[in-house]
Amino acid sequence: MFADTEYQSRTRRAQAMMADRGIDGLLLTTEPEVRYFTGYLTRFWESPARPWFLIVPATGDPVAVIPTIGAELMGRSWITDIRTWRSPDYDDDGVGLLAATIKELGIKTLATPMGLETHLRMPLDDYARLEATLGSKIVSDDGMIPALRMVKSDVEVAAIQTACDVANRAFARVPEIAKAGVPLSTVFRKFQMLCLDEGADFVPYLSGGAGQGGYDDVISPASDTPLADGDILMLDTGLIVDGYFCDFDRNFAVGVPSEAVANGHAKLIAAVDAAMAITKPGATAADLFHAMDAITTDGAGGSDTGRLGHGLGMQLTEWPSLIPADHTVLTEGMVLTLEPGIEVGGGKMLVHEENIVVTADGARFLSTPYGRDMVQL
Amino acid sequence: MFADTEYQSRTRRAQAMMADRGIDGLLLTTEPEVRYFTGYLTRFWESPARPWFLIVPATGDPVAVIPTIGAELMGRSWITDIRTWRSPDYDDDGVGLLAATIKELGIKTLATPMGLETHLRMPLDDYARLEATLGSKIVSDDGMIPALRMVKSDVEVAAIQTACDVANRAFARVPEIAKAGVPLSTVFRKFQMLCLDEGADFVPYLSGGAGQGGYDDVISPASDTPLADGDILMLDTGLIVDGYFCDFDRNFAVGVPSEAVANGHAKLIAAVDAAMAITKPGATAADLFHAMDAITTDGAGGSDTGRLGHGLGMQLTEWPSLIPADHTVLTEGMVLTLEPGIEVGGGKMLVHEENIVVTADGARFLSTPYGRDMVQL
Numbered sequence: 001m002f003a004d005t006e007y008q009s010r011t012r013r014a015q016a017m018m019a020d021r022g023i024d025g026l027l028l029t030t031e032p033e034v035r036y037f038t039g040y041l042t043r044f045w046e047s048p049a050r051p052w053f054l055i056v057p058a059t060g061d062p063v064a065v066i067p068t069i070g071a072e073l074m075g076r077s078w079i080t081d082i083r084t085w086r087s088p089d090y091d092d093d094g095v096g097l098l099a100a101t102i103k104e105l106g107i108k109t110l111a112t113p114m115g116l117e118t119h120l121r122m123p124l125d126d127y128a129r130l131e132a133t134l135g136s137k138i139v140s141d142d143g144m145i146p147a148l149r150m151v152k153s154d155v156e157v158a159a160i161q162t163a164c165d166v167a168n169r170a171f172a173r174v175p176e177i178a179k180a181g182v183p184l185s186t187v188f189r190k191f192q193m194l195c196l197d198e199g200a201d202f203v204p205y206l207s208g209g210a211g212q213g214g215y216d217d218v219i220s221p222a223s224d225t226p227l228a229d230g231d232i233l234m235l236d237t238g239l240i241v242d243g244y245f246c247d248f249d250r251n252f253a254v255g256v257p258s259e260a261v262a263n264g265h266a267k268l269i270a271a272v273d274a275a276m277a278i279t280k281p282g283a284t285a286a287d288l289f290h291a292m293d294a295i296t297t298d299g300a301g302g303s304d305t306g307r308l309g310h311g312l313g314m315q316l317t318e319w320p321s322l323i324p325a326d327h328t329v330l331t332e333g334m335v336l337t338l339e340p341g342i343e344v345g346g347g348k349m350l351v352h353e354e355n356i357v358v359t360a361d362g363a364r365f366l367s368t369p370y371g372r373d374m375v376q377l
Numbered sequence: 378m379f380a381d382t383e384y385q386s387r388t389r390r391a392q393a394m395m396a397d398r399g400i401d402g403l404l405l406t407t408e409p410e411v412r413y414f415t416g417y418l419t420r421f422w423e424s425p426a427r428p429w430f431l432i433v434p435a436t437g438d439p440v441a442v443i444p445t446i447g448a449e450l451m452g453r454s455w456i457t458d459i460r461t462w463r464s465p466d467y468d469d470d471g472v473g474l475l476a477a478t479i480k481e482l483g484i485k486t487l488a489t490p491m492g493l494e495t496h497l498r499m500p501l502d503d504y505a506r507l508e509a510t511l512g513s514k515i516v517s518d519d520g521m522i523p524a525l526r527m528v529k530s531d532v533e534v535a536a537i538q539t540a541c542d543v544a545n546r547a548f549a550r551v552p553e554i555a556k557a558g559v560p561l562s563t564v565f566r567k568f569q570m571l572c573l574d575e576g577a578d579f580v581p582y583l584s585g586g587a588g589q590g591g592y593d594d595v596i597s598p599a600s601d602t603p604l605a606d607g608d609i610l611m612l613d614t615g616l617i618v619d620g621y622f623c624d625f626d627r628n629f630a631v632g633v634p635s636e637a638v639a640n641g642h643a644k645l646i647a648a649v650d651a652a653m654a655i656t657k658p659g660a661t662a663a664d665l666f667h668a669m670d671a672i673t674t675d676g677a678g679g680s681d682t683g684r685l686g687h688g689l690g691m692q693l694t695e696w697p698s699l700i701p702a703d704h705t706v707l708t709e710g711m712v713l714t715l716e717p718g719i720e721v722g723g724g725k726m727l728v729h730e731e732n733i734v735v736t737a738d739g740a741r742f743l744s745t746p747y748g749r750d751m752v753q754l
Contacts, residue, residue, distance in 0.1 A: 044596040046582040046615060047694040048494050049687065069683060072594045086683060090702045093493060114501035116470060117425050124491035125517060140502060189577070193570045200566070201598070204581065205423040217449045219421040221578070238423060306446060306463060310426065317424040325467045 001039045001242060002155050004078040010148065011037055014056055017144045018111075025107030026056040026141060029121040032314040033113065033145060037062050038077045041243045043202065044070070050087040051122040053098050057105045065098045095126050099133040114140035117319055146319040150311055151333040157357050157366075159244035160313065160335055163200075164355055164366040167237055170194040171250045178233055179377050180254050181226050184210050187233065188222040195239045205238030205316050208249065213261050214348025229255040233377065236353060238316040245316050247337050248353040248367045253374040264344035266372040268352035271295035271340035275309075279336075279356065279363035285326040292322075292340040309339040312355060334358040335366065378416045378619060379532050381455040387525065388414055391433055394521045395488075402484030403433040403518060406498040409691040410490065413526060414439050415454045418620045420579065421447070427464040428499040430475050434482045442475045472503050476510040491517035494696055523696040527688055528710045534734050534743075536621035537690065537712050540577075541732055541743040544614055547571040548627045555610055556754050557631050558603050561587050564610065565599040572616045582615030582693050585626070590638050591725025606632040610754065613730060615693040622693050624714050625744045626730040630751045641721035643749040645729035648672035648717040652686075656713075656733065656740035662703035669699075669717040686716040689732060711735040712743065 014037070018026060028034050031045040034054045045052075053065040064079050067087035074082050083101055085094050102110060112120065120127060131137055152160070170191065177190035187210075192203045208222070209215030210233040218236065227233060236249035251265055271292040278291050292308045293301050311318035312335045320328035322336070330336075339353040355366040391414070395403060405411050408422040411431045422429075430442040441456050444464035451459050460478060462471050479487060489497065497504060508514055529537070547568065554567040564587075569580045585599070586592030587610040595613065604610060613626035628642055648669040655668050669685045670678050688695035689712045697705035699713070707713075716730040732743040 041598055042596045043582055043584055043598075048496070048692060049694045049698065069594075070596065073597050088493060088684065088698050088700065090493070112501070114505075116465060116467070116500055116503075118500050119425070119496065119498050120501055121496050123493055123495050124489070124497055126493075128491075185578075189573045192579070193573050196566045196570050196573075201562075202569070202581075202583075203579070205420055206579070207420055217446075219419045219447065220450050221418055221420075307465065315425060317426045321426065321465050323465065 001041055006153060006155055007037055007039055007078050011056060011062060014144065014148055015058060017148065018056070018058055021111070021142050021144065022109060023111040023139070023141070024058050024109045025102060025105060025111070026144070027110055027112040027138065028054040028056065029112070030119065032149070035243065035314060036149060038064065038074065038079050040070070040074055040077055042070070042073060051094055051126070053094065055101060055105065055107070057107060063101055063105065065094060065101050067094070093126060095129050095133065099130055102134060108136070109139060110134065110136070111139045111141040111144070113145045115143055115146065118145070149313065150319050150328070151331055152313060152335050152357070153333065156244065156313060157333065157335060159242055160246060160355070161366050163239060163241040163244050163246035164248070166195060166199045166241055167239055167246045167248065168368045169198040170237070171235070174235065174250070174252060175375065175377055178227060178252065180229050183224045183226050185222040185224050187227070187235070191235055191237070195237060200239040200241060202240045203237065204240060205247070206235065208233070208235040210234070211348060213258055213346060214344045214350050216348065218351055227254050227377070232257065232261060232350065232374070234351060236351070243314060245312060245314070246355055246367065247312050247316050248355050249351060250370055251350060251352060251374050253376045255376065257374060261344050261350070262373070264342045264350050265352070265374050267296055267342055268340050268350060269370065269372045272338045272352065272354050272369070275338045276356065276363055279330065279358060280361055281331050281358060283330050285320040285322050285328045285330070286324050288336070288338065289322045289324055292338065296340050296342045308341070309337045309353070311335065312337050330358045332358055332360050378418055383530060383532055384414055384416055384455050388433060388439060391521065391525055392435060394525065395433070395435055398488070398519050398521065399486060400488045400516070400518070401435050401486045402479060402482060402488070403521070404487055404489040404515065405431040405433065406489070407496065409526070410522060412620065412691060415441065415451065415456050417451055417454055419447070419450060428471055428503070430471065432478060432482065432484070434484060440478055440482065442471060442478050444471070470503060472506050472510065476507055479511060485513070486516060487511065487513070488516045488518040488521070490522045492520055492523065495522070526690065527696050527705070528708055529690060529712050529734070530710065533621065533690060534710065534712060536619055537623060537732070538743050540616060540618040540621050540623035541625070543572060543576045543618055544616055544623045544625065545745045546575040547614070548612070551612065551627070551629060552752065552754055555604060555629065557606050560601045560603050562599040562601050564604070564612070568612055568614070572614060577616040577618060579617045580614065581617060582624070583612065585610070585612040587611070588725060590635055590723060591721045591727050593725065595728055604631050604754070609634065609638060609727065609751070611728060613728070620691060622689060622691070623732055623744065624689050624693050624730065625732050626728060627747055628727060628729060628751050630753045632753065634751060638721050638727070639750070641719045641727050642729070642751050644673055644719055645717050645727060646747065646749045649715045649729065649731050649746070652715045653733065653740055656707065656735060657738055658708050658735060660707050662697040662699050662705040662707070663701050665713070665715065666699045666701055669715065673717050673719045685718070686714045686730070688712065689714050707735045709735055709737050
């Protein structure tokens with residue numbers, strides 16, 4: 001995907017952090033983490049049948065320990081040490097080969113991501129077997145992987161920009177597919193078709209909602225209820241181009257929105273602008289939360305709306321979280337979503353979302369920022 | 378999604394298996410497992426930010442311990458005991474609430490899936506914290522969840538049939554989008570659009586390949602290389618309708634295929650037919666492997682082609698695996714893919730795949746079986 005130097009640079013940064021932490025080797029098992037160091041890009045991870053392992057040693061290049069079926073594709077990456085077994089193997093699904101590799105590399109202190117928003121993608125039985133074979137416990141990476149991945153390189157920002165551009169074009173075409181009388185489920189299908197038509201490789205995520213003057217929740221599957229005059233339609237897409245996500249939404253008014261709803265939407269735009277105004281290296285994730293929260297609560301603050309944005313990259317959501325407790329200091333290259341929400345009466349809500357990148361002295365929109373007035377359908 | 382009785386019946390079957398195994402409670406953390414017992418269907422799992430927990434106690438109904446953002450949607454399911462916390466919470470991301478719930482339910486022996494094709498979807502640090510809070514180690518479910526999920530109910534089979542029907546219709550329209558001169562990446566995009574147009578909710582998986590007289594691998598992203606006369610194009614889709622997958626492929630010949638390639642394809646169809654002929658309750662997964670392997674090796678057997686099919690349902694691939702080592706005894710209601718592969722010279726391969734369900738006295742195709750002669754583009 002990227003030049004070898006991109007992956008080599010990531011590896012060297014990881015190794016410097018490992019040295020600081022007294023870690024001899026890093027065990028990675030999930031799609032974004034294996035891809036981060038190798039560029040290995042395939043939808044084959046959708047199948048949970050086979051585990052995939054990457055070892056980043058303290059010095060030298062990463063070593064892939066993977067099912068035979070992936071050898072050809074991994075062989076096209078910059079990784080040269082690729083060890084394979086025929087998975088699934090009911091006697092030993094790669095654990096013996098993995099343990100032998102770790103020992104051969106002289107790794108004593110082996111770490112893997114253990115913190116929030118991470119998981120281990122291998123069976124727990126095999127993880128226990130690996131520790132038993134190694135004769136030692138695997139330790140936490142101590143937040144290394146989040147710290148690395150949170151700051152995007154120029155080529156990563158460009159990739160996310162490309163995904164955002166596709167979504168921008170798809171959102172601009174929503175009036176072609178959505179109007180009163182069209183079932184929400186049809187809008188969802190056709191919007192994904194627009195995303196693909198505009199250049200998405202895949203559309204792993206689409207959520208949203210529709211309802212009179214707002215919506216009840218934003219994670220339900222689309223119902224077959226037709227859009228009606230007075231509805232607000234929200235579409236929130238996470239589409240992928242070359243392995244990188246965008247994640248933003250747009251609200252549309254079916255007919256003329258009520259004043260309350262129009263004002264609510266305008267406040268969400270103002271909230272994003274308020275966050276943008278203070279976003280720069282040195283500001284914190286919590287600062288951005290409070291900037292948006294102040295606008296949506298008319299200065300009162302302390303709303304109970306959950307997180308108001310998050311990191312974005314190879315995954316739909318990444319660290320940090322824009323919540324009061326997240327004191328991550330922003331640095332150049334961090335890509336974030338700004339995602340304020342507001343109640344607009346009758347138990348209904350509106351959510352708005354844009355994507356931005358932190359620059360040397362401020363921030364830049366990756367999504368084309370939406371206007372105060374919703375597009376009417 | 379389904380009637381409450383479906384989920385209640387699953388729960389009772391699980392509780393009977395738990396009693397056999399001396400398990401007091403089951404901890405579930407992944408999308409298909411939580412959905413299996415609740416019907417909770419959302420694409421929100423695409424975000425790794427928040428953990429989700431479901432406890433199935435030895436008696437009584439499951440208890441959901443989930444982020445507040447999911448309470449509204451979970452509340453529409455048959456689950457009445459829903460406990461929530463505002464995630465992400467950096468002090469305690471649900472572990473305290475989960476541990477308190479487990480204790481309140483009087484669960485001493487808590488199990489979770491630990492075998493092949495499973496993983497734990499929560500941070501390892503939090504898993505260790507949970508065990509420490511409980512004061513006991515969590516044990517393996519001893520293959521309970523695979524055994525339960527492998528056998529589909531009638532409504533599940535119907536759901537998979539619906540997904541297969543959508544893919545059947547999309548495959549029938551491939552001549553509309555693929556011909557010499559069209560880049561493979563465009564074919565991939567447009568095929569996903571066809572799937573959506575025919576009724577897919579999402580298209581999480583599409584792989585395939587194209588090349589002169591066959592392809593090199595089937596897991597790479599689509600290149601921008603245009604299709605050319607003499608190419609074989611293969612598209613393998615895992616699309617979702619109402620939360621259930623299909624997973625099958627079709628090969629297409631750009632122009633007239635060579636005799637070797639045409640014969641290779643005919644053998645794959647014959648291999649599927651051979652497996653179908655012996656599929657019935659009592660046959661094993663390995664039997665199906667050998668039936669197909671005998672055809673693709675002209676009776677020699679012992680090929681090195683990896684697995685020749687697998688289970689299918691809420692996930693693209695599920696247990697069992699059609700490999701020599703898998704002695705799973707087939708029973709009515711198991712849904713399988715039959716996926717033989719063959720080398721056709723010049724290092725090229727062909728792979729063919731159909732979806733079937735095991736019936737009381739045999740098997741039935743869920744995908745509309747493809748003919749011996751590839752459709753020509």
